[in-house]
Amino acid sequence: MKELKQLEEMSNRYGADARYVLAGGGNTSYKTDTTLYVKGSGTSLATIKAEDFVRLDREKLGAMWKVNYSENEAERESQVLADMMAARATGETRRPSVETLLHDLFRGKFVLHVHPSAVNAMTCAKMGKTIAEKLFPESVWVDACRPGYILASICRDKLNAYKAKTGKDACLLFLQNHGVFFAGDSTEEIDGLVSEMMNKLDEYALAARKAARENLCVWLKELTETGYSEFLDGGDVASFDPDFNSPTPDHIVYCKANYLTVDSSVTKDRLTKKVQIFKIENEYYPRVVIIRGEGAVVLGADEKQLTTVRDVFLDQVKVFHASHNYGGYFGMSDDLVDFIVNWEVESYRAKISSGK
Ligand SMILES: [Zn+2]
Structure with a gap:
């Protein structure tokens, strides 16, 4: 038959x-x-x-x-x-x-x-x-x-x-x-139904992901009181592990020592809470927010700061991954990180008090 x-x-x-x-x-x-x-x-x-x-x-x-x-x-x-x-x-x-x-x-x-x-x-x-x-x-x-x-x-x-x-x-x-x-x-009819479904789902998922990323950028800008945000997509950023300490003092100066990590499906309420807790614990708003498994959002008060934060963070991602060619990543010690963070705060206070 x-x-x-x-x-x-x-x-x-x-x-x-x-x-x-x-x-x-x-x-x-x-x-x-x-x-x-x-x-x-x-x-x-x-x-x-x-x-x-x-x-x-x-x-x-x-x-x-x-x-x-x-x-x-x-x-x-x-x-x-x-x-x-x-x-x-x-x-x-x-x-x-x-x-x-x-x-x-x-x-x-x-x-x-x-x-x-x-x-x-x-x-x-x-x-x-x-x-x-x-x-x-x-x-x-x-x-x-x-x-x-x-x-x-x-x-x-x-x-x-x-x-x-x-x-x-x-x-x-x-x-x-x-x-x-x-x-x-007929089998042709089935093939038509299958490809139509796959195309529709692809299109829908792509649009949904784009919308979710745009939302994250808008919400984070508002919650961290910054004017500019950008979503960084891609394999190296997505597989970056933020649980390690910063690689060099410069990374702390421009991107801060700690990053907030969230899931891409986070609701605005949950994100608001997470940003508030981060602010209380660190005394600053995050400049880099890791979107688990997907990428990161970088933030800046103006376009210039956004560019700096983005470039320095991408540099950190490169250092992190390439260090595995040299036996694995070795970040700064907790002690050194604390020193840089405090020194940053001190120099900021000095600047304020001297009126510069
Ligand atoms: Zn089945």
Whole structure:
């Protein structure tokens, strides 16, 4: 059957692509009016062949929705498994995927189910559902629940509700804390849905990151009473470890001895508190704020100071990383740091009192 060849090709292609499938996860299927062909349990998408798909009788699968299964979870799941095994086509001996019932629910002939990190970034996020509804109005969202019959039955209700509301069959289904299902009448249709989703998510994530960074720059400028801020992005800055003491006195003079560290997802309230505590502990506002794993924000009262802080901090990052070629980083001692900090304060007071 040419459709099974197409299913094989689609399965192998997504199965071999780490953006979609890791460690043998994910599954695919094709259905006619009477038969469902689904990936077997224990087979891998990357290498599956047309003849490997497990055949099930769709009428028998459909009849499972009319059965009253036990209220007891373990008992119910074993009854469901027994019925699913009994729903296999005549002569079929292999074990179908545990997600077989879900595959059968979709009207689309081809179904692709995968767990891509780009999609799970959304299905495993606080705002995931809201954003999914906005970006993919033609999708169905299902809240996390234990896998098995109950999950399949919730998906069935949601898909039916979607159909009742829109008059259309859903071709996308997000499972919170799990992954995504794509359904279509051809593998080309599925490819179209997949690339459209990946593009939309890429675009959205990029814009969201940009907005978060802009917010951080604006908030920090306001909270530290400085006029200028800049986000420094990049591998070396992102992997800089601020827990070590400064390398030289100059770095302390221009960037100060201590940096504030925050996560990029920090809220304005939390950031306000962190800046206040930093100010109390250090008696100055931070000039460098490390955004954990992403980069840093540098701050200055004017453009000139901003440029100096940025250049001196980037110099520190270079020194820090390149010192590993010489046996590892060796910062100034606590004692020396304290001396420089106090000497800085003293010379500042002297300047003030002499009126310069
Ligand atoms: Zn799955």
